[in-house]
Amino acid sequence: xxxxxxxxxxxxxxxxxxxxxxxxxxxxxxxxxxxxxxxxxxxxxxxxxxxxxxxxxxxxxxxxxxxxxxxxxxxxxxxxxxxxxxxxxxxxxxxxxxxxxxxxxxxxxxxxxxxxxxxxxxxxxxxxxxxxxxxxxxxxxxxxxxxxxxxxxxxxxxxxxxxxxxx
Numbered sequence: 001x002x003x004x005x006x007x008x009x010x011x012x013x014x015x016x017x018x019x020x021x022x023x024x025x026x027x028x029x030x031x032x033x034x035x036x037x038x039x040x041x042x043x044x045x046x047x048x049x050x051x052x053x054x055x056x057x058x059x060x061x062x063x064x065x066x067x068x069x070x071x072x073x074x075x076x077x078x079x080x081x082x083x084x085x086x087x088x089x090x091x092x093x094x095x096x097x098x099x100x101x102x103x104x105x106x107x108x109x110x111x112x113x114x115x116x117x118x119x120x121x122x123x124x125x126x127x128x129x130x131x132x133x134x135x136x137x138x139x140x141x142x143x144x145x146x147x148x149x150x151x152x153x154x155x156x157x158x159x160x161x162x163x164x165x166x167x
Contacts, residue, residue, distance in 0.1 A: 004046040005032035006065065006088040007132070008058055008097075014111050014133075017053065017103035023083075023148065028120045030087070031058075031103060042166065043067075046088045054106060055098030064092040068132045069156075070139045070165045071124070076146040086165065087132060123151045131156065139165060 007030040008015040016028045031053040032046060039045040043062035050058050065088045072081035097106035109117060111133055118126040124142040131138060140156035159165060 001034060001083055002042075003032055003034050003083055003085050004042055004049055004088060005030040005085055006046045006050045006060075006090050007031075007129075008050070008060070008090040008093055009111070010091075010108065012111055013108040014114065015054075015058075015097060015106055016109055016117070017097065017099075017106040020100075020102055020104055024122045027122055028117055029103075029122065029125070032085070033102075042086050043088075046086070046090075050090060050093075053100055053103045054095070055100045057095045057097045058090070058093050059095050060090045060093040065090055067162045067165050068137055069128060071128065071156075072141040073124075074141060074143040074153075075148055076144070081141070087128065089132065123149065124154060127154055127156070137162060137165060 017031060019025050019027055019029050031050045033049040035045040039048060043065050046065055047060050047062045050060055067086060067088050069087040071085050073083040075082050099105060114129060137159050138156045139159055142151055143153035145152050
């Protein structure tokens with residue numbers, strides 16, 4: 001299943017919320033979800049999902065999003081990915097985030113202090129966010145254990161341009 005995750009950034013901070021349900025419930029994460037009918041691109045999906053999951057608070061034009069990664073997530077011994085997620089940063093936006101049924105407690109966190117929050121995130125987020133914050137563009141895959149709590153395999157490959165992420 002295809003999905004997006006977007007992280008608004010402002011100067012030296014990143015906006016995170018706590019997922020309320022589904023994979024990663026109770027963990028800190030970016031804002032995102034699946035494409036819907038009417039979404040003209042993954043950029044549009046990311047923009048719409050950010051708006052919805054921040055309580056109709058954060059508005060970003062799809063063209064102001066920067067794409068950084070496309071990761072396939074496999075669970076246990078599955079040959080097919082359960083999720084394929086495209087990751088974005090939103091450096092230009094308006095509005096303020098509010099808690100929703102999907103994401104609670106949106107909070108600005110210092111990028112330099114992200115390391116202190118990794119225990120409150122999904123297992124692969126440390127590697128993914130570290131690479132994104134370094135400005136790397138990459139594709140890859142992550143395999144989780146049967147309980148979906150441990151990464152058993154991580155592989156990332158740097159790409160030269162975003163077309164390799166979006167294809």
